[in-house]
Amino acid sequence: MVTATNLGFGRIGIKRQLKFLVEKYWNGKVTYDELIEGSKNLRAAHWTAQKEAGIADGHIPSNDFSYYDHVLDNSFMIGAIPERYQKLDIVPVERYFAMARGYQRDDIDVQAMEMKKWYDTNYHFIVPELVENQEFKLAYKVKAVDEFLEAKELGIKTRPVLQGPITYLLQAKVKGVDASFNNLTHFVPRIIPVYVEILKRLADAGAEWIQFDESYLVMDIVNEKYTKEIIQNAYQTVYKAFKEAVPSLKFLIATYFDKVDSNIEFVEAIANEIDGLHIDLVRAPQQLQPVVEKVKSFSKKIVLSVGVIDGRNIWKTDLSKAIKTVQVAIDALGSENVFVAPSCSLLHVPHTLSTEENIKNNSPEVYDWLSFAVEKLDEISTVAKAVNGENVSEKLEANQKSINNRSTSPLIHKPEVKEAVKNVTPEMLTRGTPFAERIVAQQKILNLPKFPTTTIGSYPQSKEVRLTRQKFRKGEITKEEYDQFIKDETLRCIKKQEEYGLDVIVHGEFERTDMVEFFGEKMEGYIFSQFGWVQSYGSRCVKPPILYGDIVRPQPMTVEMIKYAQTCTEKPVKGMLTGPVTILQWSFVRDDQPRSTTAYQLALAIRKEVKDLEEAGIKVIQVDEAALREGLPLRKADQDNYLQWAIDTFLLATCCVKPTTQVHTHMCYSDFNDIFTSIKRMDTDAITIENSRSDLKLLNAFKQYGYTNGIGPGMYDIHSPRVPSYEEILERARETLKYIDSELLWINPDCGLKTRGWAEVEPSLKNLVQVAVTLRKEN
Ligand code: MET
Ligand SMILES: [Zn+2]
Known part of the structure; x- marks a missing residue:
């Protein structure tokens, strides 16, 4: 049986509830308890939506929630808190927000940490900031574990998502060292114990699969400083230690936004320690064959999680195409070794189409071409059902109709625009x-x-x-x-x-x-969602307009x-x-x-x-x-x-x-x-x-x-x-x-x-x- 899975879900809520909650907290208009309570409700709603859509138990992500940013959460959880924030005499949640936004009160004045764009998205993360003699130690509250237990209480078994340690370290900047300083060689031995502690607690809590986002595997990571040997060594050291410490856990290495390409060597080097690999087949469909071949050749069987539903765009998936792709993986690896998944976390698409009354009423044709996060969950589960032999023919037929309609619609094509180009x-x-x-x-x-x-x-x-x-x-x-x-x-x-x-x-x-929406509204070829928000940084969200046709x-x-x-x-x-x-x-x-x-x-x-x-x-x-x-x-x-x-x-x-x-x-x-x-x-x-x-x-x-x-x-x-x-x-x-x-x-x-x-x-x-x-x- 192929499993329907997800890699991550937006956290802000259909109507940006999290944004308003966090901002009210900043302005002293809600208490910490209210902040906690409100966030808890959001998480519950999001997990439930995934469960109801048919995402399998154990493969609904947790720890993908964040008040501000999940990389910052990781830093906070493992105690990578720069000294200037540690020194502040404030409660932990204040310290967390101080790292994100800076802190100014009375005569104290501390700058925020650096913020960077998350790969090629418009999401921003807080760049980890380490020092040479960095010590990692577990925070007094371990978010990944707390969230797992919270979901468990609701009867939902989740798959905790952690920043892959190698990716985390390669993303970090280190203060006061020269350019030859090597993050991996230096920090790998130090970071292992704190991660092991988290993993142990997750295992005790009842977790089965852990998702490590090793997104750096889609980058050109090998260079003079980070040679193949160094990277390979780092991967092996880390995941061997993890496997040894918590053999009961299964590890999924998640990559997305591009192809893994030759970095598959590093996955191969830890093939005995891990249990699955996720690849993005929307951005890089050409990697299907080579990765399948490679995974097949590993001495240990691992799962291939195939990202066939676009986590970066809002169009309906051509389900027949997606099914063919998944079938290739099944034929090579067996259905028990295949997960159906979005290409990346659904953090980057809006919550649901169901509240989009305006598009539905004013542009019903375009509405029929769209799919937001909740609808994508349904696509994931439909694809899984289809390859598992369940009868979903009605859904597939309707899907084919929408796909055909879009490819030929005169709404989209304007000869004079094509001519001008x-x-x-x-x-x-x-x-x-x-x-x-x-x-x-x-x-x-x-x-x-x-x-x-x-x-x-x-x-x-x-x-x-x-x-x-x-x-x-x-x-x-x-x-x-x-x-x-x-x-x-x-x-x-x-x-x-x-x-x-x-x-x-x-x-x-x-x-x-908004600087884009404003122009979109004045051009033909665009439509606008009412609640199509995606997080940009912290509580800031953007509502990207939808460009569907030739532009006038x-x-x-x-x-x-x-x-x-x-x-x-x-x-x-x-x-x-x-x-x-x-x-x-x-x-x-x-x-x-x-x-x-x-x-x-x-x-x-x-x-x-x-x-x-x-x-x-x-x-x-x-x-x-x-x-x-x-x-x-x-x-x-x-x-x-x-x-x-x-x-x-x-x-x-x-x-x-x-x-x-x-x-x-x-x-x-x-x-x-x-x-x-x-x-x-x-x-x-x-x-x-x-x-x-x-x-x-x-x-x-x-x-x-x-x-x-x-x-x-x-x-x-x-x-x-x-x-x-x-x-x-x-x-x-x-x-x-x-x-x-x-x-x-x-x-x-x-x-x-x-x-x-x-x-x-x-x-x-x-x-x-x-x-x-x-x-x-x-x-
Ligand atoms: C995100 S860049 C913003 C540029 C725009 N002109 C502004 O000042 O808001
Ligand atoms: Zn700017």
Whole structure:
């Protein structure tokens, strides 16, 4: 019998209950007990949904829940708590949140830990931070065990999910060591005992299968420092120790988001210690044959968990195809050695389609093509039933109908859009004039001081803004009233910026709920869910719009607003657009054509908008490519191809303006070293980057590769509520000047301010501008 399994489930709840609960706790509006109680209810609901959908007992994940992030949970559970948080005289839950968000009270001021994107998703994890003589010790409450017992009490047997130790260690950064420091050799012996303790307790509690997320196995992990021998040794040491200590447990090694490829050697090296391997066959279907062959050749029989249901997208699975894939594994390994699974944790898709009344009523055809997490659970169980010989023919027929309908629907295909993409020429992808000439021409018009100051775009989406929008949506106020409110907010925001002394002004983005949804709503080819939330970081969720068809921009999207904003000030106002690669990356997109084709369609729409803004007299236009880096394929061999079309996409969107129009972009990430030549090829007049939670050394790349255009590395972290002091920003700016030419440096925060309150924004920006004033005197 093939088993229906799951790798992980979202934690926020259908209506983002967890978000509101956690935020209320932060604001002192609910107690710790209420936080615990509320979370418990959510977990119970999620486990029950999985059980009811037919996920097998023992294969419903637990410990996939988190108040903030599951990697942070792991650090907390094994005592990898940096000293600056240990020192704080606060209760554990406060310490946990201090690690995630920083801590500021009275005269205590501690920064948050570094946050990074989880592989190529828009989920962010908290990077483990270790020291050379790190000691690992079990927390007083062991979350993985507590959650297992909690589910058990509900009559549900779960499969606890743990961060695979090797992956955990490779993801960690170590303070105060040089580049030759080897995380594996150094920490493996130290980390084993604490994991063994957890495993023992899980075994005592009655666990059978343990899922180790060894996601690093899909990366190019072997290099000079981490040689094959070192990695293999680490895997063997760890899993041998685990098996010896708790022989009763079964271990599933889970990989996802890409192919395992040659790293299968490391799995082979521990084949006797483990009991199963999960592979992603949606992202990397080509790995089925080679992995099956390899697993078959292992001396011990292990289970292959085949990820055939897309955990990263919202389309119905073609069940007949999935069944064929599963059958290949069954034929080679026997049905008792096959699990049916989603490609990765369902954390990355929204909860359920069943609450999506709007799509159902307004776009019934598209509704029929969709499948969210709960519906995917049903797909998993249907596939398992089908291969187990149960009669599910009705479901399969209905599925085939939806699949066929989608592939031929005229809703999707617009000949004129396909034609426009075909007609793109190389001339459309270049500014024509070099930066050195452009900047002179631009300065004649803009006349900016040295170290120009600006912000990334959004300003606080205050309660009032959100409430007024809600009122408008409910029809409680008229469109005129709403528009007037937004205009007033914009005017006030611009006056504030003038007061702070910022040089390049933004309108504040009050009319936008989300930087992608806003544009999606104005283009044809998109639909929107009501509750399609997925977690981005901590309590922050995003609701990716659904791009289902060829893209058309019927009319200007931002021009009226920006024109109005420019009438409010003498200073230049930046036109603010979301870039095509980011729109692509942060939407659920079609899986029926290459991503590059969809990207080009989006680029042509944005290009029209850029042109219209210029014609409306806007002198500075920012096209945000916040997510360009996160779309980078995990495997090096695939990266060049992506970067080629992604940068072309950006160029297509922006290279339609006169040399005098200043083009900015903004990117959110810190690891830009590996895409440096591509950043250069974007040839923007200024780029602002999120850099403040990471090491300044990263900026070395800009020096090393001779970056010649304007650049604004974030001077402080906007993801944390703490207010950076003048001294702190000044020090950061001075450090930055060691790497960046003073003629090129912009002074700005590291991202948009919409998640912050004015009480934080005001002092922060005043300090920021003061720093620019000081720098102008010093340089
Ligand atoms: C996530 S990047 C955000 C860019 C956008 N312009 C903003 O300021 O919010
Ligand atoms: Zn950003």
